[in-house]
Amino acid sequence: QVQLVESGGGLVQAGGSLRLSCAASGRITSDNGMVWFRQASGKEREFVAGISWSSGRTYYADSVKGRFIISRDNAKNTMYLQMNSLKSEDTGVYYCGGRKWGVPKDPIAVGFWGQGTQVTVSS
Numbered sequence: 001q002v003q004l005v006e007s008g009g010g011l012v013q014a015g016g017s018l019r020l021s022c023a024a025s026g027r028i029t030s031d032n033g034m035v036w037f038r039q040a041s042g043k044e045r046e047f048v049a050g051i052s053w054s055s056g057r058t059y060y061a062d063s064v065k066g067r068f069i070i071s072r073d074n075a076k077n078t079m080y081l082q083m084n085s086l087k088s089e090d091t092g093v094y095y096c097g098g099r100k101w102g103v104p105k106d107p108i109a110v111g112f113w114g115q116g117t118q119v120t121v122s123s
Contacts, residue, residue, distance in 0.1 A: 002026040002112050004096050009117030012086055016121075020081040022096030022114060028077055030054035033103035035110065036070060036081045038119070040092040048094070049081060050103035059103055063089075088123040 008020040020036070028034065035050040049070040050059040058070050069082040079096060097104075099111035 002028060002032075002098065004098070004112065004114035006094065006096050006114045006117040009094060009119045011120045011122065014086060014088055014121055014123045016086050017082070017084045018086065018119060020083065020094055020096075020117060020119075022079040022081075024077045024079075028053050028074075028079075028098065029100075031100050032098050033101070034072065034079050034096065034098040035104060036079075036094060036096055037107055037110070038090075038092040038094045039116075040089075043092075045095065045107045047105040047107075050105065051079065052103055053098075057103075059105070083119070086119075086121045088121050091119060091121045093117065094119050 003025045005023050032053045036048040037045045038048050039045040051070045067085045071080045093116040095116045097110040097113040104110050
């Protein structure tokens with residue numbers, strides 16, 4: 001079973017940038033799809049971005065297209081989320097996750113999760 005640990009969260013002013021990392025213990029295999037979700041206080045967990053580990057094909061929520069970039073480093077077994085032009089509505093706990101076969105956009109379909117990292121954007 002893959003275990004995930006997120007890092008890189010923090011407090012940033014609106015318009016600023018942060019880079020989140022998701023390090024995996026246990027190898028992420030080529031049939032895995034990896035994702036970032038976020039959950040604001042009192043709201044449901046929502047899809048942010050995803051990547052196919054084999055092809056590198058990426059997927060984004062409309063709300064972050066053009067501002068966030070998801071990437072992976074196969075050798076380091078690590079996934080990243082570069083977040084630029086941050087807005088107050090980006091505030092929340094960011095979770096990385098994954099599953100075999102496909103890139104899930106529904107949290108129910110995610111097979112394994114990290115513990116989350118808090119991102120707070122001040123306006």
